[in-house]
Amino acid sequence: MTMHETRKAPPKGVPFRPRGRSRVRGLTVVRAVAGMAVFALLLFAWELAGRHDTTGLLPPFSDVAAEMAAILTGERLTTDVLPSVLRALLGFALGSVIGMTAGVVLGWWRRLDPWLRPPVEFLRAVPTPALVPIAVVAFGAGNALRVWVIALGACWPVLLNTMDGLRRVEPGYIDSARVYTSGRTTAVLGRAALPAALPQITSGLRIGLALSLILMVISEMIASSSGLGYLILQSQRLYALTPMYAGVLILACTGWLLTLLFSAAERRALVWFEGMKGRNHA
Amino acid sequence: MRSTSPLPTVPPAERHRGRRTWFMLIHVGKGLAGILGLVLLYEGARATGILPRDTIPGAHSIATTAVRELLDGSLTTAAGDTLQAWVLGLAAACAVGVPVGMALGASSWADSLAKVTVEFLRPVPAVALVPVAVVSFGLDIIMQVFLVGFACLWPVLIGTRHGVRAIDPLMIDSARMLGLTRRAVLTRVSLPATLPAIATGVRLAASLGVIVAVAAEIVTGSPGLGQYLTQAQQAGDDAAAFASVLMSGLLGLAVNILFVAAEVRVAGWQQHSTEGRR
């Protein structure tokens, strides 16, 4: 007795791959190219505007690009750019660990909620940039401090999303886990609740990553004598606009690249989620 | 699906007004206890030296300074300045983000065209643009509005686009079948359906806006809580510096509570679905 009511099933052994919206593959490529063309057009417009600029405030794109290349191939790569990015990533990693741990505690043991929610909501509302000058005065401006500041700022979206994700787990999954595992908290939490909450958790991680970059820049603008953020600010103060824009672009590219990598990793981890969504949409 | 049942079916055993108020009081009490716990933790860290006692003031002095500064006006003015930049920036972000987001959501061609540009601009930290903004606009409030606006634009735009794309085509079909004109479908079906997503986007943007506004003030020295902070530090008045941090936190909290309430109002009818995560 077989009931052939499945959707188009992938061949055996092949993991499920979510389809894009356009049915025809060719069309997707055309669209991608068109998008890039628009972007290139904007850069071209920048170039023109820069060439004809009389105020001296907008260097043409080609100059900026050249400066970018110079920075990335010169010594500033290892003295400024890479350490900044590394600090941001370290802070993000640290913040994620803190955020997820605290998020699991707050999200799973709901009895604590009325007690812990108000202080958590307050702490998270404090703008982390405001803590940077204070932290500098209190602890001195060192590498460790900057990483910690980034971590403590970036942990909030991770914490809140982990907490939220765990709370919104379908009770049915929890019930099934209680029936089919030993029933201990670690089993139910680890085998059912966390996988179910993963989409929400990665959403928080993504926001945390963006926040790490922001905090990295801020901490360097306020309290540093090296790094990408410092480079940008210093250039502005010296009215050296080309390196300033170059720095901003490098930062933008780094952010874009990291986000891309993150999205790719997220998609692999959440193949099932994409599939489910696709089904609901279709 | 959970609809709050307005009635218990069997004549309830107890239903005192008093009992309900008691429950609420307990709830609030727990929250206050939590906050008190936080303060105790803070003081404990100071006492043990984890937080250096000479540069980090005690909770009591922070509180008294805050109250004093609020009453005599300087902290209040600073808060007002921050709020001003924030409101204008958020409004600008919505004014641009909602229409553009709707356009991107409705037309998949427009979306494809804009995709690369949006994906590139989006991760740019607004604070990285502080120098650019200063160079372009000087130290006027327009500079702050630009920064806050740029930062807030993305959550609003992405949220709106997400909302438009998530509209169930079945709803549109049903509306058409019932005889609504295209315009009516837009105003009576699409718009209300998108509103929750827009509300979420605006809420995220609002919180982000406060952070960016304060950060910009710290870096550039333009009027607001951030400037108040750096000035207090330079004057050596740590308690005032902390008071301004406290104020920023309360501001952020108030903004968050306000927008969460607004979002619930707008989106309360919406079922939680997997699509809704953002």
Added chain:
Amino acid sequence: MPEAIKGRQHDRQATGPAAATLLEARNIAKCFSHPNGTVTPAIGDIALSLAKGEFVAIVGPSGCGKTTLLRCLCGLLKPDSGTLSYAGKPVSDVPEDVAVVFQEYNRSLFPWLSVRRNVEFGLNKLSKTERRARAEEALTRVHLTDVIEHYPWQLSGGMQQRVAIARAVATQPNLLLMDEPFASVDAQTRIRLETMTASISTELGLATLLITHDIDEAVFLADRVIVLSPRPSSVLAEVVVDIPRPRTELEVKAMPRFQEYRRLIHDLIVAKQSDTPDVVDTPAPDGTEPERSP
């Protein structure tokens, strides 16, 4: 002439094929209290017992707390009062050899796991090869071996529920509890699933407790049907279904006996039903699991 044994069963051993009593419940009651202070009684006073290998169905009107009862019986929910013992021992959490098939398959099968992994979920203690073997065996029983690497949400409702049954059966339980398993499935599929359940239950000699609102289903599948009153529920009557096995759907439903049982149970329920208004899902009460509509 079929008879309903009215009232409760507390002092009697389980009827049906004489064997050790597997599950014994006495004076089970459960109320839900809400944060705003109201208290909703769900179960009033339930007593029942189940013997090894017995198939018992529980029928009742909508809103009478059937799901709550099932959750108490399997250990997911703690009753306010009464005693509950499984295999002689009091029930605290879900016992090792009890399996449950829930009503909503899309909210109990794990979407991040393939069908195979879902079925293997309860078999963690076994070696990898044993797990695979058991899973395949279970899936063969429910005729689903060709979709073993798919994800549950790629399948239709009937197929998903079969996966849920396979998951339960793979653990080789002594007691199988089913909470309105075929309510969310279309009528034709439901009949096929009922037949499949009957054959699995008989083949494995599995003690089964089925909650349903479908009287036909209850009479077709069960050795004994327990009829519940509206909320706060108690046992109205027990009806022993004296139809020989194996039962085939067409034959059984044509039997006049079947119709009599059906009528009897239907009348019992209807007689009591007129007093109680309908209920929707109640909100999640303070600290306990949310009540789902029974």
